[in-house]
Amino acid sequence: MRAAQMFWDKAGHWSGTDGAPADAGLVFYFGRRQMLADGAPYEQLRERFPRAHVLGCSTGGQVTGTDVSDDVVSAVALDFSSTRVRVASARIARPTDSRSVGATLGAELNDKDLAGIFVLSDGLGVNGSALVEGIASRIGASVPVSGGLAGDGPDFAQTIVGCDAPPEPNTIAAVGFYGDAIRIGHGSAGGWNVFGPLRQITRSAGNVLFEVDGKPALDLYKLYLGPEESQKLPGSALLFPMRIFDPKHPDQSVVRTILGVDHVVGSMTFAGDMPEGWSAQLMRGSFDRLCAGAAEATHRAVERAAPGPDAQSVAILVSCIGRRLLMGQRIDEELEAAAAELGPNCLPVGFYSYGEISPHEQSGFCQLHNQTMTVTLLTEQAA
Structure with missing residues (x-):
């Protein structure tokens, strides 16, 4: 697996695309609603990566290494060597439809070699726990589901999600990973x-x-x-x-x-x-305990994925907007605590959300969490 991170600035340009794999099969992007709403960041990614599935959402801030930014859109392009990916998306009319929409997405992505699903969901018009239950009802309890609910900073006005199309409200997107090569680690902790x-x-x-x-x-x-x-x-x-x-x-x-x-x-x-x-x-919350929770979640994800010493990996960090609001200018400490658990070949990306999706640490069942740091680590086993 190869991965590269890119950034879209206020001037309307992506930087870092020259170093990204041209034949990438999957691209994630995260940004403030106001920067994504006109569809320009998506359209340029679509043009740059014509073979890729492109998924993204609005946020309460983007993870850029060990910093949080509101002024750029961040993206990561992934090129898998031995892993298939498939996407599914749906519109949701009302929160009471969450379980049925989740079941539809789960049925569309279900297959005998499904290794895991990553979800980006509308953050305001959905019942996140019912959504996850619906997905699990079609794929079984043994397949991990992770991801997050889109954010809108502290405004709670509108969230948008895109799946191979410009981002829109009331949208849920999911990507399935297939095959024996993919390794998906997950961890979630609060503090x-x-x-x-x-x-x-x-x-x-x-x-x-x-x-x-x-x-x-x-x-x-x-x-x-x-x-x-x-x-x-x-x-x-x-x-x-x-x-x-x-x-x-x-x-x-x-x-x-x-x-x-x-x-x-x-x-x-x-x-x-x-x-x-x-x-x-x-x-x-307390700052020390929240940072310890971020480190614990990341450590669990790394342990479960067990990337090889030379293998490229990507850690998608989904943390709650409430943690950012509480920690304020010290929010970088949470990301530094998480990054300290990652290896030198792991690229941290992600966003601040209105809800986090991950298997429960005790029961193992996939659930919606809030106010946690949730980490999904992707890597491939060497052939």
Whole structure:
């Protein structure tokens, strides 16, 4: 496998394409919605790599080595020697269609030698956990699914995704990797601390939370945020994600973050399901623990992929926008912690998201996560 990274600047040009493999079969690109919306970055990639599948999405910031940038679009071109890739995409009309759309994508990509799937999904009009469940229902639990939900910085206005076409809203794209040569490592970790009492979800519908402990869920967040920060919802709620778990399986908790609020009803829309009867507890972060989580996730991905000493590899880092908002100017420390776990021949790319997709570290089932650093490492075994 060969890989090369490229950058699109405000002047409207890609740099680094001369060093990219001309016959690349797959290109990923990530950028701010405002820089992707006119389709120009995609069109130039399409012209430069006519044989490649080209997938991309809007973000809350792009990973450029050990830095985060809002001013460039980043891309990576991949040329596989012994791995087939196939893509599928779909439009989603409403969040309640998430499972059925996921099942359609999973059925389209399913094959006997499917080794893994990487997903880029609309970040606002989707129930991420239902989407992943739908994909898994067609490919089985043993095939890893990873990826992320597109972002829109702290604005939560619109997210866009493209698959062999200019990026658009309400789009979900997935790429399947096939064969014995591909090695896909994955890891996901958080680093947040729980605080406050353990509560119970008493009324919800899918990913919409109405009541916690019999009281409006939004009131709980407003209590912790205070009057000033409550006016900045849903963005300010990113600093207080919620850990949820089935009381029968407390060791298999997941973290959920907010996508929207309804002040009239008092409800909150999360990126994934909020099942009634599950336990819930608020969380807050510390810089040291978040960086340790990023390192842990990357270490797990490297261990699972086990790239050879001379093999080229690519690590796709998908981290939550909430982590970036909390860490502020120290966000580079998270990326430096992740990069320290990578070998010299590994190229780190990625983006800040509205949700991360990866197998759960305890159960092994693919799930939507929030407020985590999720790493997908791609490499090929030498022939």
